[in-house]
Amino acid sequence: MTYVIAQPCVDLKDKACVDECPVDCIYEGPRKMYINPDECVDCGACEPVCPVEAVFYEDDIPQEWSEFRRADTEFFAGLGSPGGAAGLGPVDRDHPVVAGLPVPTSL
Template identity: 50%
Template sequence: MTHVVTENCIKCKYTDCVDVCPVDCFKEGPNFLFIDPDECIDCAVCVPECPAEAIFAEEDVPADQQEFIQINIEMNESGKFKNITKRKPALADADEWNGKADKLQYLER
């Protein structure tokens, strides 16, 4: 099993989760973080650190967020994105986007 970053991370990209990850399995897209499923050890320390509440264990991903399991895999397999190992500032308008619905259309791949 692995953990999955879901829709609420889009246009927020808080990186609190990155600081606590013991295996550095997060990768950074332009406006979204995702988890390398091959590196995640399923420790769950990132879950309570996410201010957007966007990280779930794969088996707990809400029904309306299931497509993010595949999105995390595809973004990882693209090879375009690098690991992020240290906290960075969130996107400038992250607090305005946190909690908004229907953000998938804004995902930059």
């Protein structure tokens, strides 16, 4: 099992979770942060620091955001396990679940 970052993170990317992660497994896409399920050690340090409550234990994701479990897993299909987000830097693509969400318009 692992943790997943769901819809409330989209277009926010606060990154408090990145600062708390002891294994550097939270990667940045253009619109959302992603947890690498192969690198996550299930410590849960990321969950309580998220200001928008976007981080969930895999089995506890609300039904309306269940597709984010797949998004976090499939995001790494082409990347594999780079061994840490800091060394890789931001990734230039989002998973289609995220990329397909409407972009908020500014006022």
